[in-house]
Amino acid sequence: MRRRTLLAAGLTIPLAALQRLDDALAVPPQPSQPAEPTQIAQQLRAARRQFDTSDLAGLVAALPGLLASAVEAAERADTPAAWALVSAAHGLATDTLNKVGNKPSARLTADRSMLYANRSEDPVAKAASARALGMMLRIQGRPDLAAAVMSRGIDQLTATGVRTTAQADMHLRLLCARAYTHAWGGDESRALEGIAEAEQAAARIPAMAPTAMPFAVLYRANIAYALGDPRTALHAARDLRDGMYPTPERRGRLHTDLARFYWQWGKPEETTAALLTAHRHAPSEVLDRPSIRRIANELVERHPRVAGARHLARAISRPQALPTV
Template sequence: MLTAELGIWSSREARDLVEQRAPGGLVRLGRRHRGWRQADLGRRIGCSPSTVSRLEGSRRVTDMDLLRAAADAVGVPSPLLAAACGFTSSAPRTATRVAPDASRDAEEDPMRRRTLLAAAGTAVPASLLLAVDDALAGTPAPSGNAARPDARLARARRMFDAGQHTALLRDLPGLLGDAHDAARSRTDLDHARLSACYTLATQILVKIGRYDRARITADRATTYASLSGSPLAGAAAARELAIVLRHQDQAAAAQRLVLDAAADVEATGLRTDAQAAAYAQMLCTTSYTAARSGDRGQALAMIEEARRAARRLPAMPPDSRLFRISPAAVDLYAVGVHWALGDAGAALEAGRGLRADLFPTAERKSRMHTDLARAWWQWGKPEQTAQELLAAMRVSPGEVRDRPAIREMVDSLRSRHPHAAGVRELALAVGS
């Protein structure tokens, strides 16, 4: 069951192993929880039982790649592994806040997040989330759909791009089941496709603020990407896992994960546009993660490097590309970076040349408006905030209705500036 999977890593035994700085002990805990022998784990990660024994019993990390492979295989959450290795603290950290009227993103504040999710719980039917929980509790059954897995995945991506969150969540269990069924072939391509399905699942779960579930799908995306051997699939999975880690107040672990993925992509030589796009995307994610941590120097350096990396990319990337980054998309990331650093003026300046027709999907067009709305709200401009959110609603209502932080911004507008132009219309449209 899903609760058992989560419970083992929040147990006293797991916490003690973290405090003892015993990452191998976490691997042993996960292996025994699955009923595996050391030989069973060894076969999965390509080593002997005696090597597994040494890994589990050692307090000193001598082979980080092997440790990560073993931890992935038995399901050790990345933040827990990082804390046991001494890379991060397992204690929760308080989010940094700037500007009294900034309305920092509620997705980053665990206490407020839980409250907002309860208030916004009707945005997505609970029955769909229960079905997703059932699918994540084990290996989901195939749906029986005769369509090819790649066609199913392409259709699901179109739903995400169109902001059709409810429809995507309805299809998600069957999509995952069919991808698992196809991956019985054990080919690299089918493992990469299964990873892509879990990556997409992570994206939609993050979008609607369900981070605990997203953590499970992100870990699985990473595992299957590793089995595929594809650096691009690995980069996509690592990016989504890093985003989840950031929301779970593990910014340092998130940053290391994305930087490692960027290095793997860079090692390809960036000979194709697909590789260059993946590299630029990793830099954008690194920049935003640094900004959320208050590291201004790295945030600004990375977004500038992303601009350079994106120069050769087409203004309108092809639909089939895994990372549909473009020069305009990097500028949109810059809006978010400056907002996260508390500089609303710089955020609006970065977005001054952006237009909806520069982005290929409804999700990105609407995201442009919500990111600009956050900057206007941070600057204390309720009318401009409302106008951007109304524009986002017209493009993709789900981007406003289903994202807890954006709904919270609408609620704040309604309660604090009820007579500002556009606020009443916005509140009615959102159902706030």
């Protein structure tokens, strides 16, 4: 069963790398040499760049060492900042494992992110771990509990006064994630109230406005999709453009979201165009996310004569250049 779970995830990521990461969560490897928290922070920034550039294969290969080194450094330093780094590393692992479809391991890293965040007593770390854990609870079909976890994170952040950019950014992310969770739970009223609150929060952050508002608007579109209304989703996303999103991963995600909306509406040609655009920005967003890869596979099988279908078929069948692991 474990091998089948790993095979279902990370469709172009070497199975050995996924297996190594899964094993490392059970028995963490010994770091080759001790690292200081400042070095862990640098490694974490590098890992986030891999996520932002959609280098999922490289990130999966790097995570076992990052997680083990972060925990070892925090145990030696035993400072709030060091434990916050451990929590952040596990939060990144959650996002990565969830993206490639390894949900059981993603739930495990989300739990650990919450544990280490509580040890750090850092409000941003606690909020980030609440988002990660809430996301996994939603995916497991427990939207009410997921929303409650996120609400606690929001309340903890609000108690700080939301004075820093990091606090404001995480506050916005949690508001959006909670509204989306309500949508998947079928609570349209709370979902729409929640995303309106998030958009108001985005408008209050002048320094973040260029990225904050497009982030919230795309969530509004996804809420309509979760509620089964692809026309409203596409209408909400009508003014969103690639240049509003600073990283390849976010630009790829914009177009995979548009593809989902078109596919739900029964528009195979538009779905194809969106998937091809996503693949140009960030191939892993199409190739390594099982839900998106499933749409691509079904599309080329059911609609082989749609414009762009041959190109898409070649894109999803062509082996990717992967790092040696």
